[in-house]
Amino acid sequence: MTLTNDIASTLTHYECSICGEEHSAEELQTVCRVCGRVLLARYDLARAAETLSLAALGGRVSSMWRYAEVMPLGGNEIVTLGEGYTPLLEAPRLAQQLGLDTLLVKDEGGNPTGTFKARGMSAAVSIALARGVEEIGVPTAGNAGSAAAAYGARAGIGVHVAMPADTPTTMMDEVRAYGAELILVDGLISDAGALVRERSAEAGWFDLSTFKEPGRAEGKKTMGYELWEQLHGELPDVILYPTGGGTGLIAMWKAFDELEAMGLVGSSRPRMVVVQSEGCAPVVRAFEAGADRAEFWEGAETVAPGIRVPAPFADDLILATLRESAGLAIAVPDEEIVNGVRAFGTIEGIDACPEGGATLAALRRLVRDGAIARDERVVLFNTGTGLKHPELRPSEPLSAG
Numbered sequence: 001m002t003l004t005n006d007i008a009s010t011l012t013h014y015e016c017s018i019c020g021e022e023h024s025a026e027e028l029q030t031v032c033r034v035c036g037r038v039l040l041a042r043y044d045l046a047r048a049a050e051t052l053s054l055a056a057l058g059g060r061v062s063s064m065w066r067y068a069e070v071m072p073l074g075g076n077e078i079v080t081l082g083e084g085y086t087p088l089l090e091a092p093r094l095a096q097q098l099g100l101d102t103l104l105v106k107d108e109g110g111n112p113t114g115t116f117k118a119r120g121m122s123a124a125v126s127i128a129l130a131r132g133v134e135e136i137g138v139p140t141a142g143n144a145g146s147a148a149a150a151y152g153a154r155a156g157i158g159v160h161v162a163m164p165a166d167t168p169t170t171m172m173d174e175v176r177a178y179g180a181e182l183i184l185v186d187g188l189i190s191d192a193g194a195l196v197r198e199r200s201a202e203a204g205w206f207d208l209s210t211f212k213e214p215g216r217a218e219g220k221k222t223m224g225y226e227l228w229e230q231l232h233g234e235l236p237d238v239i240l241y242p243t244g245g246g247t248g249l250i251a252m253w254k255a256f257d258e259l260e261a262m263g264l265v266g267s268s269r270p271r272m273v274v275v276q277s278e279g280c281a282p283v284v285r286a287f288e289a290g291a292d293r294a295e296f297w298e299g300a301e302t303v304a305p306g307i308r309v310p311a312p313f314a315d316d317l318i319l320a321t322l323r324e325s326a327g328l329a330i331a332v333p334d335e336e337i338v339n340g341v342r343a344f345g346t347i348e349g350i351d352a353c354p355e356g357g358a359t360l361a362a363l364r365r366l367v368r369d370g371a372i373a374r375d376e377r378v379v380l381f382n383t384g385t386g387l388k389h390p391e392l393r394p395s396e397p398l399s400a401g
Contacts, residue, residue: 006075007051007068010044014214017317025072028131028206030213038314039214040254043070049262054233064119064222070258072127072218079126079155081112083119084222088230088379091348094360098367102377104236105350106223108384113174115306115353115384116223117147120216120247124208125151127215133157137205139192141244141305142171143384148208149178160205162192167305170388188300189244190311210245211314217251224255227379228265236270237376240362242355242383243274243283244309246318253321270379272327274318275362277302280310281331283318288329292316303334303392304354306383328371336361341392344382354389356382 014023016032017040023029029039048069060066064084068074086108095103108116121144128136135158138148145161152159159180163172164187175182185192193209200207210216228235235256241249249272259265276284280300286293294315302308312318322329332340340357344350352360359380366372386392 009071009074010048010069011041011072012044013042014039015042016040028128028133030207031211038211038317041072041214041218043258045070045258045261049264052262053264054229057229064122064219064226067222067225070225071222072123072215073130077126077130078122079129079151080122081118081150081154083111083122083219085226086110088227089348089350091350091380093347094343097347098364099374100367100372100378101375103363104377104379105344105348105356105382106227106379107350107382108223109351109353109382109386111384113143113147113150114388115143115147116220116248116381117143117384118150119219119222120144121147121151121208121219123219124213124215125155125157127213128206128208129155129157133206135160135203135205136208137196137200138162138208139189139196141189141308142167143306143388144210145180145182146171146174146178149175149180152180153178158205160196160199162195162199164188164192164305168389168391170390171305189309190296209313210247217247217254220248221251221255221258223248223381224252225259227252228255228259233264235265235268236379238273238372238378239270239381240273240275240359240378241381242304242307242358243276243312243318244307244355245312246274246283246314248381248383249274250314250317250321253325269325272321272325273362273366274322274327274329275358276307276329276331277304277337277358278331278333280308282310283312283315284329284331286315286319287322292319294319302337302354304337304358306353306355307358328366330362330365332358332361332365336364338392340364341386341389342394345386350382351386352382353384353386354392355384356380
């Protein structure tokens, strides 16, 4: 089995998610040149549908690049470490405890560098390399930085990572291990983003910030394609997703639209549930207020660094996705996040990251409140391995409960 598929991409152009302005697929793109908002990749889906099907996927590469028709690059342009194609695990004991018929966990911990961030960085770095980029800058809460460092090393381009100084040291160590420059910032990911913007302008780095270029979303949308494939051509009823920048949530919604356009699913969609921490919940606050944009969250603090994003750039798209899906937004306290991590481990043997633990905490509340019914097929996203968080490891064995 080769590492890539001999199938061409059907990418036609990039389109602004707000004003609809088209941008060339042959040039390196950032944000919309007209309104400064998020660009999304667009494909010739009629042509893609001629070769993309459940049956056709059987002999393809076991990575996210198996969906080659609807990926932005193909062949020898791909920078890959085997990302994607992660398991969708049944969680029968947790389902029984919660009173659900079906509970599934999409476990992203087996990705290169241990998190779903590998998907986005594989696609983004591939595009950057193909368009002649020599150095990239990345602000991060931790995991995106280590993924960028790994894929930059694979591609042979320079990587500069800015992250908060209180990020777990395991993630700092990863960045250094892959040979990237690590810049620690006294503050949050928003402060790291400001530093990367400044340094990129001065030094000519390409800014790989969340939604400041269209590639990362294309990598993460493959989580949606994998759900469709692993559920044999169907989609779940409810998806709980830990949300910081929101790339995965928006990207999966895009994947479902593409699947429908290709005639591979009907019009029914999962209800999307944003999960945040009570210590940093800008999207939840905006959703509950009926707002179209989220205000900056002052004093952001949580044990889950991946969702400590006080001002997501694509807040408008996150909120629009929730409303289009008849979804929900919920914030949970850190104590319940830690309990969720431990329940995943002791009850199902899943080594969850705190962001994954947050989805289980949220599910408990939603089931208790009657917002999720027994017969709904629910998917929780564990976005990374718990191995990166020794600070949350118990000092003594835990019992299941």
